[in-house]
Structure formats: structure tokens, C-alpha cells
Amino acid sequence: MGKPELFPALSTADRAALLTRLGAVLPATSLLWSAEDTRPYECDGLSAFRRVPLAVVLPETEQQVVDVLRICRDLKVPVVPRGAGTGLSGGALPMTEGVTLGLSKMKRILAVDPLARTARVQPGVRNLAISEAVAPHGLYYAPDPSSQIACSIGGNIAENSGGVHCLKYGLTVHNVHALRMVTIDGDIVELGGLGLDAAGYDLMALAIGSEGMLGIVTEITVKLLPKPVKAQVVLAAFDSVVKAGEAVAAVIGAGIIPAGLEMMDQLATRAVEQFVHAGYPLDAAAILLCESDGTPEEVASEIARVIDIMRNCGATEVRCSRDDAERLRFWSGRKSAFPAVGRLVPDYYCMDGTIPKKNLAAVLDGIARLSAQHGMQCANVFHAGDGNLHPLIMFDANVPGQSETAERFGADILELCVAMGGTITGEHGVGMEKIDQMCVQFTTPELDTFHAVKRAFDPHRLLNPDKAIPTLARCADYGAMRVSRGALPFPELPRF
Amino acid sequence: MNGPLAPATVDPTVAPFVDRILAARAARTPLRIRGGGTKDFHAARLDGDVLDTAALSGIVDHEPSELVLVARAGTPLAEVEAALAAHGQCLAFEPPRFAHGGTLGGAIASGLSGPRRVSTGSARDYVLGVAIVDGRGQALRFGGRVMKNVAGYDVSRLIAGSWGTLALLTEVALKVLPRPEAETTLRFEMAEADAIAQLARWAGQPLPISASAHLEQTLTVRLSGAGSAVDAARAKLGGDPVPTHTADAFWNALRDQSAAFFTVPGRTVWRVSLQSTAPPLGLGPQCLEWGGALRWIAGDVDADTVHATAARHGGHATLWHGGDRGRGLQRVAPGVMAIQRRLKAALDPDGLFGPGRLFPDP
Numbered sequence: 001m002g003k004p005e006l007f008p009a010l011s012t013a014d015r016a017a018l019l020t021r022l023g024a025v026l027p028a029t030s031l032l033w034s035a036e037d038t039r040p041y042e043c044d045g046l047s048a049f050r051r052v053p054l055a056v057v058l059p060e061t062e063q064q065v066v067d068v069l070r071i072c073r074d075l076k077v078p079v080v081p082r083g084a085g086t087g088l089s090g091g092a093l094p095m096t097e098g099v100t101l102g103l104s105k106m107k108r109i110l111a112v113d114p115l116a117r118t119a120r121v122q123p124g125v126r127n128l129a130i131s132e133a134v135a136p137h138g139l140y141y142a143p144d145p146s147s148q149i150a151c152s153i154g155g156n157i158a159e160n161s162g163g164v165h166c167l168k169y170g171l172t173v174h175n176v177h178a179l180r181m182v183t184i185d186g187d188i189v190e191l192g193g194l195g196l197d198a199a200g201y202d203l204m205a206l207a208i209g210s211e212g213m214l215g216i217v218t219e220i221t222v223k224l225l226p227k228p229v230k231a232q233v234v235l236a237a238f239d240s241v242v243k244a245g246e247a248v249a250a251v252i253g254a255g256i257i258p259a260g261l262e263m264m265d266q267l268a269t270r271a272v273e274q275f276v277h278a279g280y281p282l283d284a285a286a287i288l289l290c291e292s293d294g295t296p297e298e299v300a301s302e303i304a305r306v307i308d309i310m311r312n313c314g315a316t317e318v319r320c321s322r323d324d325a326e327r328l329r330f331w332s333g334r335k336s337a338f339p340a341v342g343r344l345v346p347d348y349y350c351m352d353g354t355i356p357k358k359n360l361a362a363v364l365d366g367i368a369r370l371s372a373q374h375g376m377q378c379a380n381v382f383h384a385g386d387g388n389l390h391p392l393i394m395f396d397a398n399v400p401g402q403s404e405t406a407e408r409f410g411a412d413i414l415e416l417c418v419a420m421g422g423t424i425t426g427e428h429g430v431g432m433e434k435i436d437q438m439c440v441q442f443t444t445p446e447l448d449t450f451h452a453v454k455r456a457f458d459p460h461r462l463l464n465p466d467k468a469i470p471t472l473a474r475c476a477d478y479g480a481m482r483v484s485r486g487a488l489p490f491p492e493l494p495r496f
Numbered sequence: 497m498n499g500p501l502a503p504a505t506v507d508p509t510v511a512p513f514v515d516r517i518l519a520a521r522a523a524r525t526p527l528r529i530r531g532g533g534t535k536d537f538h539a540a541r542l543d544g545d546v547l548d549t550a551a552l553s554g555i556v557d558h559e560p561s562e563l564v565l566v567a568r569a570g571t572p573l574a575e576v577e578a579a580l581a582a583h584g585q586c587l588a589f590e591p592p593r594f595a596h597g598g599t600l601g602g603a604i605a606s607g608l609s610g611p612r613r614v615s616t617g618s619a620r621d622y623v624l625g626v627a628i629v630d631g632r633g634q635a636l637r638f639g640g641r642v643m644k645n646v647a648g649y650d651v652s653r654l655i656a657g658s659w660g661t662l663a664l665l666t667e668v669a670l671k672v673l674p675r676p677e678a679e680t681t682l683r684f685e686m687a688e689a690d691a692i693a694q695l696a697r698w699a700g701q702p703l704p705i706s707a708s709a710h711l712e713q714t715l716t717v718r719l720s721g722a723g724s725a726v727d728a729a730r731a732k733l734g735g736d737p738v739p740t741h742t743a744d745a746f747w748n749a750l751r752d753q754s755a756a757f758f759t760v761p762g763r764t765v766w767r768v769s770l771q772s773t774a775p776p777l778g779l780g781p782q783c784l785e786w787g788g789a790l791r792w793i794a795g796d797v798d799a800d801t802v803h804a805t806a807a808r809h810g811g812h813a814t815l816w817h818g819g820d821r822g823r824g825l826q827r828v829a830p831g832v833m834a835i836q837r838r839l840k841a842a843l844d845p846d847g848l849f850g851p852g853r854l855f856p857d858p
């Protein structure tokens with residue numbers, strides 16, 4: 001899996017000038033340029049894409065970020081921001097002729113205001129570290145990606161990350177008050193504010209989910225929530241994914257917004273059970289986890305309703321966590337689904353389509369057919385309440401041809417999601433991985449608008465320039481390739 | 497499928513709007529996009545030929561179990577809310593009406609949210625996708641009908657709150673929520689500083705507070721949620737219960753600004769959005785909302801003072817109605833303003849839509 005680069009090689013003299021100038025504004029330990037030092041940065045969580053950057057800078061202060069960006073702008077060197085490198089779409093994939101700007105040294109929690117329920121943090125702070133730091137005040141930061149022990153809040157901003165609780169508590173965009181961002185010209189802009197809205201256009205909404213292409217986020221003020229007094233989870237097993245899907249619709253249709261509503265298919269459940277022994281039923285075609293939180297009274301009445309709905313929808317087994325230890329055990333399986341699958345096979349490829357929930361059965365059916373067609377297994381975990389599907393394609397990159405097959409299988413799944421009224425990415429971002437599928441989801445003028453938005457922030461097109469938004473030339477090549485593989489994909493499906 | 501592989505088709509209800517925009521562009525006459533006109537009062541300037549969205553009407557899709565509603569921009573807000581109510585659902589951000597005849601497009605384009613904003617989020621938080629026509633007459637779609645979507649920049653949320661100055665909104669997809677099962681309103685006699693402190697303490701606990709207001713010496717608080725949770729909170733908070741019909745009238749009057757505070761003839765009103773825990777501002781008669789994060793200030797207050805006070809508390813001020821509108825309604829830092837202008841030029845290169853409505857021309 002490799003994609004072409006846009007930027008020509010720097011001359012030896014320019015390269016030396018770049019390193020000299022960077023060296024003048026950074027401590028020695030913050031500038032890496034030898035191959036052995038830069039190689040650890042060659043990929044993010046999507047290890048199929050690798051490129052060794054020209055240099056890695058690890059600024060310790062916002063001023064150093066400003067200085068680095070100005071130097072790179074002057075010398076026309078592209079800059080790729082990087083948080084913890086857990087991204088799953090190649091968003092932090094370096095550029096061979098570019099500088100990777102890592103935020104890992106900017107990891108201080110600058111201020112916590114328990115009364116106003118905010119925390120001001122640097123971008124390299126780990127997601128979970130925020131909740132840990134504010135726990136003594138009875139508060140927490142709600143978005144909880146499964147990678148939360150490792151991923152950075154800066155990366156969360158760039159991907160608009162979600163977690164198993166975002167059905168009720170929202171995505172990153174719903175839980176941030178303000179951002180400080182440095183533009184490629186080295187200007188500092190403050191977006192959002194400590195109130196509940198900001199003057200002018202909502203630039204913060206644009207910045208969130210922009211995959212490091214509009215500016216470097218150097219400070220984030222997040223919203224904190226009081227911890228619910230009680231949480232309880234129902235585990236329900238079904239003998240078909242269709243019934244499980246119907247149960248999801250029935251819960252929401254009953255006016256319940258659970259704190260989390262997740263689904264796993266049999267392959268995923270079995271993989272997880274071997275890994276963490278969460279106690280999942282192994283004969284079920286699909287299991288649902290449905291969490292309720294709030295006051296003890298609220299939880300009791302909601303859980304009773306959920307159990308009824310699950311039974312009415314034909315659950316073969318319904319269990320309810322008896323205490324917090326059991327609740328966490330039920331969740332541990334879901335939260336470790338990716339690594340669990342990773343233990344079963346040499347490689348897996350995680351997809352991230354979102355679909356209208358009513359099309360779940362049809363999409364899972366389509367994935368099963370693609371799985372047979374490509375001769376590759378695929379386990380499915382699903383943020384069911386939000387319609388966000390994570391198929392995990394299982395393969396072995398050491399077997400010739402399997403990487404390419406996995407990539408094609410993945411592309412087919414994403415295009416299936418678009419055809420079913422959905423989108424190619426719910427929370428992992430387009431990055432390098434899904435850039436061709438952007439050509440399927442958007443028209444030429446829409447892609448042009450995205451380029452214009454980028455120019456409004458980054459007129460020189462130097463920040464993470466070859467990610468997320470494809471050039472029209474690239475789309476033309478991709479269109480030719482797809483059509484040559486035989487007409488439109490999924491001709492049998494209705495078009496939305 | 498949408499992409500470059502598919503033939504371009506323009507929705508027949510949208511086509512006349514595309515023609516109108518192209519004609520205006522050719523003639524270089526600005527357009528003033530108008531839904532129900534219920535927010536005409538909020539403008540630094542109202543310039544251009546009216547582009548009425550009434551013909552863009554109708555709910556396109558509402559699937560209660562998807563929690564998604566899609567409607568054309570000119571659909572009356574009342575129609576949308578009735579359709580949702582029939583399934584026990586609502587627009588959680590409680591869009592203000594101000595007057596009869598408002599449209600969904602106007603609610604989203606203004607980005608305004610009512611009293612419930614403090615607990616459930618703002619209009620833009622519920623936007624899932626939009627269809628727009630830009631200043632070049634191009635029909636474009638961003639976002640979608642699904643809850644989570646990071647494909648491309650979030651242009652939909654940028655459109656929310658752009659007051660018709662970036663593009664014509666033709667269709668909106670929104671996340672909708674079930675209506676709260678139970679609701680109760682409580683009243684407390686309390687000075688402003690005490691109310692601010694009390695609201696902050698309550699907000700730090702898992703209480704189902706869905707609205708709050710402090711006017712003169714009275715704090716009014718609404719609880720919404722599961723019956724059991726509302727009952728438990730009511731017992732904990734104390735206060736005097738307000739009968740349901742009085743409470744509904746109170747919150748609606750606050751939401752729609754038909755309350756006496758807002759209707760004094762000739763009164764200038766400032767909207768100050770700031771950190772909820774900011775101490776009393778002492779700028780004049782005031783109505784406080786959103787747990788302290790929103791303060792409406794009445795009277796002829798010095799503009800520089802209001803802006804500076806808001807900024808000191810991490811917020812911003814808006815000249816809401818009345819007053820000297822010549823310098824624009826809000827102040828934006830120069831760096832941010834430069835980006836805004838470039839975005840405006842990207843979507844509306846000829847400055848067709850609502851010139852000077854929010855900011856003076858450069």
C-alpha cells in the first residue's frame with residue numbers, strides 16, 4: 001500500500017539549511033533527522049503505510065511550534081502534525097520530503113476549573129489523563145475512544161474522535177470549549193471561547209475533524225461533566241444479526257438514549273473471549289451491550305425497559321451487570337476488540353463506515369458476500385446506536401497479494417456504506433487511507449470547496465497536504481480504475 | 497452514489513434558486529436570504545433583493561428510530577416540531593421563534609438555541625448535514641444523515657450560525673431527540689451573585705437541570721428527564737414549584753424574547769456570552785440564562801465596555817437589537833477575521849449573500 005507524493009526532493013543545500021534553522025530554535029533533543037531516530041515515526045496506527053520523514057521535531061512550547069512553522073513555510077517544506085500516532089487512517093503518515101511535528105512533549109494539564117467544569121490542556125495530553133486528573137472533583141471528560149490510554153487530545157480534535165459513550169454524550173466537537181491553533185504562517189488564533197458560543201463563523205467546528213490540515217492545535221479547553229452516580233450494562237445475545245439490529249432500533253424508538261449501545265458479531269465475540277474472558281456467550285450470532293447511567297432511580301427504570309425490549313426482540317439470553325466490576329468486565333471485551341482480533345491473525349485492517357441503522361442487516365449481508373468474494377474473514381464491531389461500523393478485515397501481509405486484497409475489500413466496504421446512504425468514515429478520519437473513496441462520496445465542486453476551505457487557513461498548502469482531500473487529478477485516475485474493474489460497484493443496490 | 501462518477505442532477509425545487517443566484521451574480525445585485533423574516537431585527541445592515549425560501553418547503557425524511565429528520569430549509573419550524581412531537585421527539589436545542597412563521601433554515605442559519613442549550617447543546621451540535629447553493633450557483637452537499645461523519649471538513653456546522661452570508665441553505669439533516677418524560681420548574685428568591693454560585697455548584701452534580709434564568713431577584717430552574725430523576729432532584733433542590741402552564745409560558749417567553757425584559761420599546765439589548773462562573777457584570781438591567789453563560793444586558797451601555805467585559809471572561813458580546821449598528825454586531829480578532837473573510841470569499845466570491853449583515857465590509 002503506497003501512494004505517490006506531491007513534493008519534489010529538497011536539494012542537499014536546502015536540506016542543510018532547514019536542519020540548521022530548525023536546530024537554532026529547538027533544543028537538541030527535539031530535532032531528529034538520522035534514519036535510526038526518525039524511523040519510529042514512519043507510520044501511525046495504520047502500519048500498512050510507511051514513509052520516513054526528512055526530520056522529526058518535538059517542540060516543547062507553543063513558541064517553538066510557531067518558529068518551526070515559519071521556517072517550514074519560508075523553505076516550502078510540508079509539515080505533518082502527529083499526536084500519539086494511534087490514528088487508523090494514516091493521517092500522521094510522514095512525508096518523505098516533509099517535517100513531522102510531534103506534540104508528545106507538550107503534555108501538561110495547564111489548568112482545571114472545577115466550578116466552571118473546564119480543563120485547559122496541551123495537545124499531547126492523553127485522553128484518559130484528563131479524566132484521571134479531574135476525577136477528584138467528581139468530573140470527567142466524556143469522549144472515550146477505545147485507544148484512550150494512548151491517544152492524545154490533539155489527535156482527538158483532529159479526528160473528531162468518538163467513543164462508546166458518544167451516543168449520549170457526543171463526539172469531541174460537542175465537548176470542547178476552545179482551541180488555540182498556530183497557522184502555517186505562525187499566527188496564533190483562538191477559536192471558540194469559555195462561553196457556549198463564539199463571535200463570527202464557527203471556525204472551531206471546522207478545525208475539529210480537520211486532520212491536521214488547517215493548523216497545529218497547541219491548547220485545548222475541554223468541557224467536563226459530573227460523573228454519573230450509577231451505571232449498569234445489559235448484555236443481550238441474539239441468534240441473528242437482523243434481530244440484534246431490530247433491538248437497537250427498538251431501544252431508540254422507545255425514546256431511550258442509552259449511555260452506550262454496541263454490537264459485536266460472532267467472530268468478534270469469539271476473538272475477544274479468548275483474549276479477555278469477558279464472559280460473552282460464544283454461540284450467539286451477535287451480542288449487544290446497552291449501558292444506562294444516571295441516578296439510581298433513572299438507571300433502574302431504564303434498565304428494566306431495556307431488558308423488556310431485548311426479550312421482545314428475541315434475545316436468547318439477557319444479563320445485567322450486578323456491580324461495577326462486572327460492568328467493566330462486560331465492556332473490557334468491547335474495548336479490546338481490536339487487539340483481540342490482532343492476536344488471532346498476523347494483520348487486521350479496521351474500517352470505519354457509518355450507515356443509517358435501518359440498513360445494518362443489508363450492510364452486514366453485503367460484507368459477508370464481499371468476504372466470500374475476496375476469500376478473507378471479517379469480524380464486525382459496531383457502535384450500533386450511532387450506526388458506526390468497524391469491520392476488521394483479517395489477513396496476513398506476508399502472504400503475497402493479501403495486503404492488496406485487504407485494501408480492495410476495505411474499499412468495497414466503504415463504497416457499500418456510501419451506496420447505503422452512509423459515509424466512508426465516522427471517527428477515524430480519511431487520512432491517506434480513504435482518500436480515493438472521497439471521490440466516491442463527493443462531487444468535483446464539493447471537493448473544490450474543501451480545497452478552498454484549506455486555502456483559507458493554509459494558503460501555501462503545506463500542512464499535511466496530501467491527506468484527506470484528494471486532488472481532482474487523483475479522482476480522475478481512481479474513477480478510471482474503478483470503472484475498468486467492471487462498471488459501478490454494487491449495481492444491485494438502490495442509490496441514495 | 498454522488499461522486500464524480502455520477503451524473504450531476506439538481507433537485508427540481510432547488511433549480512429555480514440556482515437560476516436566481518446565477519442571475520444575481522451576473523447582474524451583481526446582492527441577495528438577502530429570508531425564511532420567515534422573524535430575525536430581520538438582528539442585522540447590522542439588510543441589503544439586497546429578498547431571496548425567499550418559502551418554496552423550499554417540506555419534510556424530506558423522518559425516521560424516529562434513526563433519530564434523524566431531514567427537511568427543506570423553508571419548512572416552517574412549527575411543521576417540523578409538530579411532526580417530531582407526533583413521535584414524542586423534539587429539536588433538543590429549543591430554537592427561539594421570536595415571532596410566528598419562522599423556518600427551519602432560519603433556525604439553523606442563525607445558529608441560535610433556547611434555554612435548553614445549557615444541557616443539551618446548541619443548534620450546530622445537532623446539524624448532521626446540509627445541502628446548499630453557493631455564490632457560484634453550485635448545489636453542494638456536506639455531512640450526511642448519519643450521526644458520525646469525518647469525511648471532509650465540517651462545512652455543515654460552519655453554515656450553522658452564518659446568517660445567510662455564506663450560502664443558501666436548501667436542506668438540513670438534524671439529529672433529533674426524544675422529548676423528556678417529565679419536567680418541573682422551581683423558583684428561588686436569590687441575589688445574582690448567589691444564583692451564579694448556586695448554578696455552578698448544581699452543574700457540577702449529575703442533576704437534570706435543563707434551563708435556568710435569573711431576573712431581578714428570582715432564580716428559575718427547570719428540571720427535565722426521567723420522572724424518577726426529576727422527582728429526586730426536586731426533593732434535593734427545594735425551592736417553590738411553579739405550576740406547569742405558568743412555567744411553560746415563562747420558558748417560551750424567555751426563548752422567544754416576548755418577556756417584558758426584551759420588549760421595552762426603544763431599548764438597546766446586548767447579548768453577552770461568557771464563562772458561566774463570571775461574577776455579576778454590573779452593566780445594567782440584566783437577564784441571565786444558561787447557568788450564567790449567557791447574560792442579556794439592557795440599556796445604553798458603552799460598546800467598548802461591553803466588549804471588553806465579555807472578553808475578560810473568555811467570551812464575546814453581540815449588539816442584539818437597537819443601538820449603533822454601524823461598527824457591526826460583534827468584534828472578532830483580526831487573525832480570525834482574516835480567515836473568515838477568506839472563507840466567505842471561498843463560498844461567495846462576489847459577496848452576493850447578505851453584505852454587511854454581520855460585519856462591515858472590509
Ligand SMILES: Cc1cc2nc3c(=O)[nH]c(=O)nc-3n(C[C@H](O)[C@H](O)[C@H](O)COP(=O)(O)OP(=O)(O)OC[C@H]3O[C@@H](n4cnc5c(N)ncnc54)[C@H](O)[C@@H]3O)c2cc1C
Pocket residue numbers: 044045080081082083084085086087088090091092103123144145146147150151152153154155156157158159160161162163164211212213215216217218338339427428464
Ligand atoms: C486500538 C485502537 C482503538 C481505537 N479506538 C478508537 C475509538 O474508539 N474511537 C475513535 O474515534 N478512534 C479510535 N482509534 C483511532 C485513534 O486512536 C484516534 O483517531 C485518535 O484520536 C488519534 O489520536 P493520536 O494522538 O494518536 O493522533 P495521531 O494518530 O498522531 O494523529 C491523528 C491526526 O491528527 C493530526 N494531529 C495530531 N495532533 C495534532 C495537533 N496538535 N494539531 C493538529 N493536528 C494534529 C495528525 O496530523 C493526524 O492527521 C483507535 C485506535 C486504535 C489503535
